[in-house]
Amino acid sequence: MSAVLAVAVGAAHTAETLKAPAAEHSLLLTAAEAARDERPADRVAAAIPESASLSTPSDAGFARVTGITSVAAEASAPVTEGCEAQLTLATLPGAMIEARLIAPCNRGERFVVRHSGLSFSAQTKADGQASVVLPALRSDAMVAVYLEDSRLVLGRVDVPDAASYARYAISWASPLEMELRVTDGDRVLIGSPSLSGTEQGVLALGQANLPSPVLARVYSVPGKDLGTADITGELLITPATCGRTLRVETVHSASGIATTTEQTVAVPLCGTAGDILVLKNLAPGLKLAAPK
Incomplete structure (x- = not known):
């Protein structure tokens, strides 16, 4: 199943809240x-990016959103026409998620993927597209992609196998x-x-x-x-x-x-x-x- 959610313009402070409790046990020898x-x-x-784990949507009705919406508090500048980014999520066997990014104005650029506290960087191809596969950490999986121009793209997909x-x-x-x-x-x-x-x-x-x-x-x-x-x-x-x-x-x-x-x-x-x-x-x- 795929879900395409919103392109957000501006600095990326998402609706999540960063969880940083003290470690319960020592990590070190x-x-x-x-x-x-x-x-x-x-x-x-x-x-x-300073965002939360994407594990707890702030709006209980978020899963029903299918149109384009802004998640930034303020938009510093409008998105250039033709530069709208798009994120499509699909489930794969073994509770995996395939995330496909289309960002025509972010060609060959670094971006960061976040999902429920998991973070990693990747790069778009020369045509501004990218595809990454990651393990689902929640059954109601939300994924965020942070682009270099401070834009944020969000997606959600249900992964019952998680x-x-x-x-x-x-x-x-x-x-x-x-x-x-x-x-x-x-x-x-x-x-x-x-x-x-x-x-x-x-x-x-x-x-x-x-x-x-x-x-x-x-x-x-x-x-x-x-x-x-x-x-x-x-x-x-x-x-x-x-x-x-x-x-x-x-x-x-x-x-x-x-x-x-x-x-x-x-x-x-x-x-x-x-x-x-x-x-x-x-x-x-x-x-x-x-x-x-």
Whole structure:
């Protein structure tokens, strides 16, 4: 099923509210404790648009909107005729979403996709079109595309199969360099650029070769919870990140409901560049019971 929603003009402050509760458990091994100094946190997610998780529409009737509407508080300038952008969403097997963007005046440009706290960057082709596939984190899926000229395109689609998968997503922005590693018995899974969605695996999202890249990894497994797999993050310590307190955004999805959390990562002081910091306790410890 496809749904095409609105093109919004102007700066992108959407109807969502950014959720950033404090982390409920430490992400770090003891090697990073020395880096917890008094310096203010660096906002590594600056390349990610400041919007909320798109998980809770502010208007209960939003799903019935099929025309064009503005979601910006003020329109700084009208959209040039012929430059209207369009977003079409369709469901794929395995609770996946195909998002097709047509932006005729944004050719070869970077854009950012957000869905329920998941963020990643991509690029339009020379004709202004792009197609990306992402895992649905909610049964009532909303997707936002942020264009370089501060325009926002929204779409919504129902994905009933999302309730049949448990997923864990993590997003970060440059200069962070990370990888998500999942160990399940004798299987070790890391990010892959393609995943059918019907199998257990880690999907890599985002283009690292873009300016200010925003990258993500999504671990997906059929079922009601994440099982007993050990989910860890591996952060490369570099001169651009050492001694800084950085942020990542994580999403836990189960039974078609997504919970978003912003968590801080204290990177060890400079002098350890080239080492890898292991982030632990990434997966929620609580197993969700199956609905009766």
